[in-house]
Amino acid sequence: MTNKNYTIKTASRAEVRIMIDWAAEEGWNPGLHDADCYHTADPDGFLIGYLGNEPVAAISAVKYDESFGFLGLFIVKSACRGKGYGLQIWKAGIERLTGCNIGLDGVVARQENYKKWGFKMAYRNIRCQGMGGGEPDEHDGIIKLSTLPFAQIESYDRPFFPANRSAFLKSWISQPDSAALGILQDGRLAGYGVMRKCRSGYKIGPLFADCPELAESLFSALKSKARSDEPVYLDIPEVNPAAVSLAKRHGMHVVFETARMYSGKQPDRSLHRVFGVTSFELG
Structure with missing residues (x-):
């Protein structure tokens, strides 16, 4: 489904800090200065989805070079899940890394879904x-x-x-x-x-x-x-x-x-x- 009020844009450094706050709410325990360090890796590599004026979804799609990129911080606010916003921003992240070998660290609940997108498990991180x-x-x-x-x-x-x-x-x-x-x-x-x-x-x-x-x-x-x-x-x-x-x-x-x-x-x-x-x- 599509919603004309839903837009995806490149996140600013301040918006990356919002994404890190969401990660903390998910229990991922980010570092105090992760936002600034992450943004340095690829200032254009963070996407945020807005429903009207409210940020509701995010993903990082950091492109290190033309051959390798990494996906992370894939989060949709709980009240907005199941409405297609996550899928749209996921597709935008994948598109940004077209041509790259893409890495990610998938939580257990989403690993089967990532496999459907062609991702293959290399090993477990604990x-x-x-x-x-x-x-x-x-x-x-x-x-x-x-x-x-x-x-x-x-x-x-x-x-x-x-x-x-x-x-x-x-x-x-x-x-x-x-x-x-x-x-x-x-x-x-x-x-x-x-x-x-x-x-x-x-x-x-x-x-x-x-x-x-x-x-x-x-x-x-x-x-x-x-x-x-x-x-x-x-x-x-x-x-x-x-x-x-x-x-x-x-x-x-x-x-x-x-x-x-x-x-x-x-x-x-x-x-x-x-x-x-x-x-x-x-x-």
């Missing part, structure tokens, strides 16, 4: 919850990420993502209310992680490292910067058993899951070195 605090790791290679040239961080990040994401990355690692740490081995960057303040507690992501031992050191160092009475979350690709083991060793338990899905072929990425996903919304 959100684990634990508590902050603990002793910081004393590994002498741990440094503040800000002490390194950005080109070095960008180079390390590149194998973990299907496209260049330098604009987003620069914003993500320097956002307020966060800690960004790297770990050096033999004088070179061998892992990094970011912990950001969220509506509830903190999320660690990404957490990339060349081996489980370095991931452990980074995770402990980051977690120690959160208060012991605050929750810490880590989104893990279940196909990396070392990441699952890390979460278990720290007493974390699964509270949420998604399916990483792609419209095309699953990108060749260093999943055995991914101990924490950057974001379910942007990949």
Whole structure:
């Protein structure tokens, strides 16, 4: 069905903040500064649907380059569901990413529907919850990420993502209310992680490292910067058993899951070195 009062437009930075507020209402626990970081990734990559003057639907369709894009923040306000507004904005998001291999993290309830649109499941991501605090790791290679040239961080990040994401990355690692740490081995960057303040507690992501031992050191160092009475979350690709083991060793338990899905072929990425996903919304 169509409604002449329903229009879809590119969201402004302020409207992306509305989308993030909706995500919080859905229980997705976004970061305090996600809107600004996400908007940096692709300022034209966020769509919002209005019924008259009221925003009622949203989706992000971030185009990293001509070959890869990512869908997220697909939300329709509860009172407006079942009226076709979601389908229209979904189609607009898909159309914006025409020609791209499209990734998304699908919640369980919508995975079968995404398959009907040609998306194929690659693996499960599981959100684990634990508590902050603990002793910081004393590994002498741990440094503040800000002490390194950005080109070095960008180079390390590149194998973990299907496209260049330098604009987003620069914003993500320097956002307020966060800690960004790297770990050096033999004088070179061998892992990094970011912990950001969220509506509830903190999320660690990404957490990339060349081996489980370095991931452990980074995770402990980051977690120690959160208060012991605050929750810490880590989104893990279940196909990396070392990441699952890390979460278990720290007493974390699964509270949420998604399916990483792609419209095309699953990108060749260093999943055995991914101990924490950057974001379910942007990949």
